[in-house]
Amino acid sequence: MPGKRINPNLIKTHYSYTADELAKRLGVHKNTIRNWARVGLFFLPGRPILFHGGTVRAFIATRNAGRRAPCPPGTFYCFRCRDRRKPALGMIDFIDRLRGAGNLMAICETCGATMNRRARRDALAAIMPGLDVQIRQRPPTLSGSPVPSLDCTLKERETT
Ligand SMILES: [Zn+2]
Incomplete structure (x- = not known):
């Protein structure tokens, strides 16, 4: 079913689904879910394997976005x-x-x-x-930035 757009909001973020449940919920074939797992949809290993709702939503959203033309410059x-x-x-x-x-x-x-x-x-x-x-840059380099030290503060107090 090329071109079919899946609505990620059908998935609850804080819920884990089996492949069967996901397929039913989204109205897709179970093989579609298997395909997603193959191309990078993260799942929790076990029996049955579980898909975390939040992860699935993000995956579908990215997939839907990728289907459109790329964002024009400046957006x-x-x-x-x-x-x-x-x-x-x-x-x-x-x-x-x-x-x-x-x-x-x-x-x-x-x-x-x-x-x-x-x-x-x-x-x-x-x-x-x-x-x-x-x-x-990552990680941010903090060296070179003036950091007030505790020592200075103490000395100032002593002199006043
Ligand atoms: Zn916005």
Whole structure:
């Protein structure tokens, strides 16, 4: 059934489902659930194997999003709005990961949810043209920032 869009809200976030239950709940074939597990849907090993509702919802949402055209430059996909959104105040953080690849983060202009988007560092200008992208390293380095020490405070007290 190509093109069939599944509604992730049919799943309860704080509930675990067997493959059968999931299939029934979502109106898909059990093999679809098996396929998802094969392509990366996380499940809890055991007998029967269980799928955590929150994980399934996120998986379906990502899958639905991936089916659409990619977000045009300057926008993110907001999972709460379930649509493309602009970053609030045009502010974006880029968190550097490995080898120039990283994560773009911004706040949804409409609903205030955090939005994420993967990006290559050298493609930032193309993906977020004219927007204020703050590059952050991971982990953040605190060395070099002036930290008031307890010692100083004590000395000041002694002299006054
Ligand atoms: Zn939103």
